[in-house]
Amino acid sequence: MTMSAGYSGGCQCGAVRYRAVGAPGYPHLCHCRMCQKASGNYALPLGSARRADFEMTRGEPSWFHSSDLVRRGFCGTCGTPLFYDIPGTDFINVTLGSLDEPMAVQPVAQSNRGTKMPWFQALDELPMEPDEDGTDRAVSIRLSNHQHPDHDTSTWPQEKRHD
Incomplete structure (x- = not known):
């Protein structure tokens, strides 16, 4: 899916997924202290979607009102920060x-x-640290990965294979 046609995304565990039409509006990095705390990071990259062009495709986010004007949406299962919302x-x-x-x-x-x-x-x-792609640790993480893939799935979590 090209960004101009639309985009999708979701949390790390796959419990919450969304989709929007068109490209994200005003993609920017916010360095405010609230965004730093909400993301657990030094900055929070954000982009907007018109509500008319936005839909939840799986699950519902949990919400935290970081101020009287703004609420933050996140996955209540894995904690992934997903939304910065100004109701109304x-x-x-x-x-x-x-x-x-x-x-x-x-x-x-x-x-x-x-x-x-x-x-x-x-x-x-x-x-720069070397990439770990071939190390035993990296291979073990890759083989035991519980992270949702970067695309929509019909069901999640996927059933474990019993070989």
Whole structure:
């Protein structure tokens, strides 16, 4: 599915899935302290979808009101942050990391730079660890992966094979 036609996404465990028509609007990185806490990260990538073009395809999110104006949607099973919602508006924001194809959406802006980590510009200068793709640990994780795949499935969790 191309981003201009629409996009889908969901949580890590697959209990909550969504779909939207069109490309995500205003993809950006928010550096505010609330987004940092809500995501457990240094910034929260967000993009909007018109409510008329948005639907839940599996499950329902749990909600936390981070302020009187905003609520945050997340999976109540695995905790994945999914939505930044301002009730009463005609749009909902999705977390770009929860998209099935997150690399297809490049942020166009940053907001709340006053709380941006001052060392972000130095990240590319940090030493790079080698990829673990062939290590015993990486293979063991890959073979025991319980994460939902990056596409819609008719059922989840999938039944375990008994070979």
